[in-house]
Amino acid sequence: xxxxxxxxxxxxxxxxxxxxxxxxxxxxxxxxxxxxxxxxxxxxxxxxxxxxxxxxxxxxxxxxxxxxxxxxxxxxxxxxxxxxxxxxxxxxxxxxxxxxxxxxxxxxxxxxxxxxxxxxxxxxxxxxxxxxxxxxxxxxxxxxxxxxxxxxxxxxxxxxxxxxxxxxxxxxxxxxxxxxxxxxxxxxxxxxxxxxxxxxxxxxxxxxxxxxxxxxxxxxxxxxxxxxxxxxxxxxxxxxxxxxxxxxxxx
Amino acid sequence: xxxxxxxxxxxxxxxxxxxxxxxxxxxxxxxxxxxxxxxxxxxxxxxxxxxxxxxxxxxxxxxxxxxxxxxxxxxxxxxxxxxxxxxxxxxxxxxxxxxxxxxxxxxxxxxxxxxxxxxxxxxxxxxxxxxxxxxxxxxxxxxxxxxxxxxxxxxxxxxxxxxxxxxxxxxxxxxxxxxxxxxxxxxxxxxxx
Numbered sequence: 001x002x003x004x005x006x007x008x009x010x011x012x013x014x015x016x017x018x019x020x021x022x023x024x025x026x027x028x029x030x031x032x033x034x035x036x037x038x039x040x041x042x043x044x045x046x047x048x049x050x051x052x053x054x055x056x057x058x059x060x061x062x063x064x065x066x067x068x069x070x071x072x073x074x075x076x077x078x079x080x081x082x083x084x085x086x087x088x089x090x091x092x093x094x095x096x097x098x099x100x101x102x103x104x105x106x107x108x109x110x111x112x113x114x115x116x117x118x119x120x121x122x123x124x125x126x127x128x129x130x131x132x133x134x135x136x137x138x139x140x141x142x143x144x145x146x147x148x149x150x151x152x153x154x155x156x157x158x159x160x161x162x163x164x165x166x167x168x169x170x171x172x173x174x175x176x177x178x179x180x181x182x183x184x185x186x187x188x189x190x191x192x193x194x195x196x197x198x199x200x201x202x203x204x205x206x207x208x209x210x211x212x213x214x215x216x217x218x219x220x221x222x223x224x225x226x227x228x229x230x231x232x233x234x235x236x237x238x239x240x241x242x243x244x245x246x247x248x249x250x251x
Numbered sequence: 252x253x254x255x256x257x258x259x260x261x262x263x264x265x266x267x268x269x270x271x272x273x274x275x276x277x278x279x280x281x282x283x284x285x286x287x288x289x290x291x292x293x294x295x296x297x298x299x300x301x302x303x304x305x306x307x308x309x310x311x312x313x314x315x316x317x318x319x320x321x322x323x324x325x326x327x328x329x330x331x332x333x334x335x336x337x338x339x340x341x342x343x344x345x346x347x348x349x350x351x352x353x354x355x356x357x358x359x360x361x362x363x364x365x366x367x368x369x370x371x372x373x374x375x376x377x378x379x380x381x382x383x384x385x386x387x388x389x390x391x392x393x394x395x396x397x398x399x400x401x402x403x404x405x406x407x408x409x410x411x412x413x414x415x416x417x418x419x420x421x422x423x424x425x426x427x428x429x430x431x432x433x434x435x436x437x438x439x440x441x442x443x444x
Contacts, residue, residue, distance in 0.1 A: 001369070001406065002368045003366060003367045003368065003386060005367065045366065045367055046366075070265055070269050071269045074270065074429060074430070074431050074432065075388070075429060075430075076390075076429045093263055094265060095265055096263070096265040096269060097263075098266070098390075098429065118300070119299075120299055121299035121300055122363060122392070123363050123365065123390040123391070124263075166363055166365065166390075167365060195358055195361050196361060196362070196363070197361050197365045220365070250367040250386040
């Protein structure tokens with residue numbers, strides 16, 4: 001059976017991991033390659049690197065990082081953050097990224113999804129959607145949840161799937177950082193509505209939250225950052241617990 | 252050992268290059284017919300859309316070369332699919348090495364299949380030392396149905412051929428270069444054939 005995936009997410013600034021990480025055995029806690037290797041060895045199924053740097057050098061730095069990661073690790077990884085053109089994607093894929101994740105640029109220019117799917121195949125196009133509830137409606141937000149759009153989460157998800165996205169990374173801004181669990185109701189609705197894989201993001205605090213994201217939220221994969229970085233949850237133990245709950249995982 | 256990765260402008264070849272380097276070998280990228288013919292091992296990668304990739308192969312005349320190769324050839328993902336008779340994707344005629352037609356998953360399952368799934372009923376030296384039911388990384392919307400040339404089976408929607416073999420030709424639907432240490436072992440096995 002196809003396994004449910006566990007995906008640690010690393011924030012990258014100027015080629016270095018940003019969020020404080022609590023790996024005592026790391027020689028260099030800011031080195032994305034070293035962290036990637038550790039997660040890979042612990043059983044992560046994929047990795048996501050989210051670039052949040054805003055310098056002119058950002059692209060060159062990011063490409064160098066992608067290359068170093070691809071050289072060292074043998075599991076798939078996605079790169080996101082500031083990607084806005086076919087050219088941006090081409091250079092990342094050519095340097096070893098398996099998938100790219102686009103967010104604001106897809107909202108501003110939805111045709112980009114079609115263009116990327118056509119040129120590189122849907123399998124490498126992840127559309128990230130950040131949303132939060134306003135008056136009971138799930139509204140898509142930009143700039144890390146700061147700027148609301150006119151778009152409804154579910155309408156937008158259907159559109160990106162139709163345009164050729166291979167996967168949706170849905171972050172609930174209501175849940176993100178709360179450690180109270182994923183937005184399972186919205187996740188389950190998304191999963192019923194569209195026929196491409198959904199990655200759950202935002203709200204992971206304990207192992208049961210992951211169980212719920214798969215059982216209740218029907219997610220295909222679950223992504224988290226701090227619970228892994230601070231070793232509050234170890235990936236191996238998490239996967240063993242998922243298996244005990246009859247959730248198929250790669251162990 | 253001279254390893255050539257066929258470079259025809261379709262797919263993520265860097266990951267395969269790096270995987271081969273991790274195994275302690277060096278590969279060269281080439282679309283040159285003489286260089287490909289002279290190689291000890293040929294890897295035929297592919298990611299993306301079938302008709303586009305087949306068009307690229309034809310542009311360089313590699314569509315007629317590949318079926319005539321005598322050394323071990325390893326098609327990965329779309330590379331494997333293009334080695335079949337035809338594929339439903341873009342209604343594309345393939346290289347006809349494997350006697351099977353590639354078709355699309357039904358909408359009873361999420362398409363593409365994306366992630367780690369198990370391989371079983373393993374045959375040939377490609378899987379030497381590999382246990383049954385190991386997880387491999389797959390990303391695909393089309394598949395080769397189970398057939399006489401299947402050397403690995405996977406279950407998604409249906410039981411299908413996740414690896415194929417005929418004479419000196421091997422193909423895997425999964426990405427050995429992205430399937431952890433077990434995937435690397437399969438790649439190493441191919442280099443020993």
